[in-house]
Amino acid sequence: MLTGKAQDGVMTTQERPNQLFRNISAKIAALPMIATALVVFLGGTLWTIFYSFTNSKLLPRLKFVGLDQYERLWTTNRWLISIENLLIYGVLSLIFSLVIGFVLAALLDQKIRFENTFRTILLYPFALSFVVTGLVWQWVLNPDFGIQKVLRDMGWTSLEFDPLYNPEIVIYGILIAGLWQGTGLIMCLMLAGLRGIDEDIWKAARVDGIPMWKTYLFIIIPMMRGVFITTLVIIASGIVRIYDLVVAQTSGGPGIASEVPAKYVYDAMFTKQNLAQGFAGSTMMLLSVLIILIPWAYLEFGGRKRV
Amino acid sequence: MSETVLAPVSAGIDGPSGPKPKRRFSRRNIFVYGTLIIVALYYLLPLYVMIVTSLKGMPEIRLGNIFSPPMEITFEPWVKAWAKACTGLNCDGLSRGFWNSVVITVPSVILSIAIASVNGYALANWRFKGADVFFTILIFGAFIPYQVMIYPIVIILREIGLYGKLPGLVLVHTIFGMPILTLLFRNYFTSIPEELFKAARVDGAGFWGIYFKIMLPMSLPIFVVAMILQITGIWNDFLFGVIYTKPDTYPMTVQLNNIVNSVQGVKEYNVNMAATILTGLVPLIVYFVSGKLFVRGIAAGAVKG
Numbered sequence: 169m170l171t172g173k174a175q176d177g178v179m180t181t182q183e184r185p186n187q188l189f190r191n192i193s194a195k196i197a198a199l200p201m202i203a204t205a206l207v208v209f210l211g212g213t214l215w216t217i218f219y220s221f222t223n224s225k226l227l228p229r230l231k232f233v234g235l236d237q238y239e240r241l242w243t244t245n246r247w248l249i250s251i252e253n254l255l256i257y258g259v260l261s262l263i264f265s266l267v268i269g270f271v272l273a274a275l276l277d278q279k280i281r282f283e284n285t286f287r288t289i290l291l292y293p294f295a296l297s298f299v300v301t302g303l304v305w306q307w308v309l310n311p312d313f314g315i316q317k318v319l320r321d322m323g324w325t326s327l328e329f330d331p332l333y334n335p336e337i338v339i340y341g342i343l344i345a346g347l348w349q350g351t352g353l354i355m356c357l358m359l360a361g362l363r364g365i366d367e368d369i370w371k372a373a374r375v376d377g378i379p380m381w382k383t384y385l386f387i388i389i390p391m392m393r394g395v396f397i398t399t400l401v402i403i404a405s406g407i408v409r410i411y412d413l414v415v416a417q418t419s420g421g422p423g424i425a426s427e428v429p430a431k432y433v434y435d436a437m438f439t440k441q442n443l444a445q446g447f448a449g450s451t452m453m454l455l456s457v458l459i460i461l462i463p464w465a466y467l468e469f470g471g472r473k474r475v
Numbered sequence: 476m477s478e479t480v481l482a483p484v485s486a487g488i489d490g491p492s493g494p495k496p497k498r499r500f501s502r503r504n505i506f507v508y509g510t511l512i513i514v515a516l517y518y519l520l521p522l523y524v525m526i527v528t529s530l531k532g533m534p535e536i537r538l539g540n541i542f543s544p545p546m547e548i549t550f551e552p553w554v555k556a557w558a559k560a561c562t563g564l565n566c567d568g569l570s571r572g573f574w575n576s577v578v579i580t581v582p583s584v585i586l587s588i589a590i591a592s593v594n595g596y597a598l599a600n601w602r603f604k605g606a607d608v609f610f611t612i613l614i615f616g617a618f619i620p621y622q623v624m625i626y627p628i629v630i631i632l633r634e635i636g637l638y639g640k641l642p643g644l645v646l647v648h649t650i651f652g653m654p655i656l657t658l659l660f661r662n663y664f665t666s667i668p669e670e671l672f673k674a675a676r677v678d679g680a681g682f683w684g685i686y687f688k689i690m691l692p693m694s695l696p697i698f699v700v701a702m703i704l705q706i707t708g709i710w711n712d713f714l715f716g717v718i719y720t721k722p723d724t725y726p727m728t729v730q731l732n733n734i735v736n737s738v739q740g741v742k743e744y745n746v747n748m749a750a751t752i753l754t755g756l757v758p759l760i761v762y763f764v765s766g767k768l769f770v771r772g773i774a775a776g777a778v779k780g
Contacts, residue, residue, distance in 0.1 A: 191601055191603045193601075193681065193682035193683065194597040194601030194603055194682055195597075195603055197593045197594070197596070197597045197601075197682065198593075198594055198597040198598070198603075198606065198609070200590045200594065200653070201590075201594040201597075201598075201609060201610075201613060201653060201657060202609050204613065204616075204650050204653050205609040205610075205612040205613045205616065206609070206612070207631075208616075208624055208627070208628065208631075208650055209612055209613065209615065209616035209619075209624065210612055211627065212623065212624040212627035212628065213619065213623045213624060215626075215627045216623045216624070216626060216627060217623070228626075228630075272511075272514065275507050275510060275511055276511070278503075278507050280507060280508070280511070284766075286511050286515055287770075288763070288766075289515045289518050289519060290514065290515065290518055291762075291769075291770070292518070292522070292759065292762060292763075293518065293521075294773065295707055295755075295758040295759055295761070295762035295769070296711070296755045296758060296759065297710070297711030297712075297713065297728050297754070297755070297758070298711070298713065299711075299713050299728045299729075299731055299732050299754070300711075300728075300731070300751050300754055300755040303731070303732070303735050303747065303751045304521040304522075304524070304525055304748075304751060305521065306735075307524065307525075307528065307541070307744060307747070307748060308520070308521055308524055308541065310541075310744075313536065313537075313540070313541055313744065314541055315541075317540060317541075318540040318541065318542060321540060348518065348521065352518075353773055356770055356773065401618070405618040405619075405620075408620055409620050409621065409622075411713075411714055412713035412714060412728075415713070415732065416713075416732050416735075416736070419736060430620070430622055433622045434622070434625075434714075434718075437625065437626055438718065443626065446622075446626070447626070449622070450620060450622035450623040450625075451623065453620040453622055453623070454619055454620055454622075454623045457618060457619055457620055458619075461615070461618050461619075
């Protein structure tokens, strides 16, 4: 992904005494990128981490309190619920979107008719925003008018299907909406992976009389390891950020039952005037992404040099 | 259920050409099409419910179930959602948010693509010392949670006097669109044969000359992909809109959320659903019109999550 062609030949054609002025228009043209990378991404991140050790309230202040903010964070019930929700949502969303995405991709890969129609239908939710997704599912799952009422009207009077108003299961209601929105994308990535597999592999498996499901499970999936890992990183870094969906669908409720870390951070920074708490929370979010990201980057780019 | 879709299959084969025809109603086919049709119906269901609900009057919604088609079609909810729905004290409907979103999206798309394409070009063809370091940081920026950068950006925008204003939000979208777009353009420009670039250099073309005369005309498809990616991405944004703008300049998504989730007044579900469709309409149109290019865009832009 990141390895480009080296253009050494071009660079040496223009020998100038001062290194800094070589290739000067390219450097000027790249200034926005350099500024973004250094000031916003690197600088901003370090700034936030740095100020998470202070007791900034309404405005950032340089009064250091060590790890107090983190201690407070991990003893706050709302944060703990957020983390628990994120874990449940994250693990289930990873498993389901990978499995469903792969199965759908495999079905679409059967040289079927109307492949484009099916793909268009399965992917359209991804074009919609999380806000729209959350609001639609809020309506579909509405206990007084939605699925619960329809099923009760059909004679299943004792049915309880009320995920958005039941603190025990509200996170699963959000999961339903999140999966609806996101599996299409995973399906597309998986389909691209499946299309990249040599036709001869299938022929060989057929000649050997290996059943289809076994071919998928023991030959194709191991071959698609790279696709799976990349997809995993993409889903995981998206999950940690989950915010708009929850805000639109449940606003964190009922009570604080469906809070997520990103919402905790936003509320601490912008509504509770508790900046450093927000910084500490966002630093924890960063940490969780780095735990996923660094091994992946190492495998993906560190490993390639040895090959 | 599967018969309806399979019917055209039998109609499509009329000559003895091509490979040996397979049995069309094999168990496997029924399973494949059956599953796909059921899943497709499930995916379409919320869209159907949205449309149906938005065309009903409130009395009918209270009585009927959400899946039944409207007995009496009314466009009143749409009119109300567009022109009269209230957020706080403003009662001029979603139209305000729509135009805000247009004013945010258009310059953001143009600016982010202009900057990212030049960045990608510099990275692909004019590599300079340290370029890879900046680029790696940039790509990491695509994955790390925005939450760690939100507040420093608030400070920067406040310092340059753009906090709470539309140009500020445009700048934010340009910044956060940069990683994925730069990657997109860099990879595309790298795939253009190097000989072209070298020939132009021999003929004396400089940095900008090559960009405008050779690279730009050769890479229109990737510009379209980038546009699709940015239009849907920026239109659908909620987090940046809510942080970096004021209620008067809220983009459509934020206003929609405020209309639907407002606690005051009687809930008008039909108006809410009309408003929801209206907000989703722009990205949906982009999606259905662009077809395969959208898939290409998201495959490249998937990191936006």
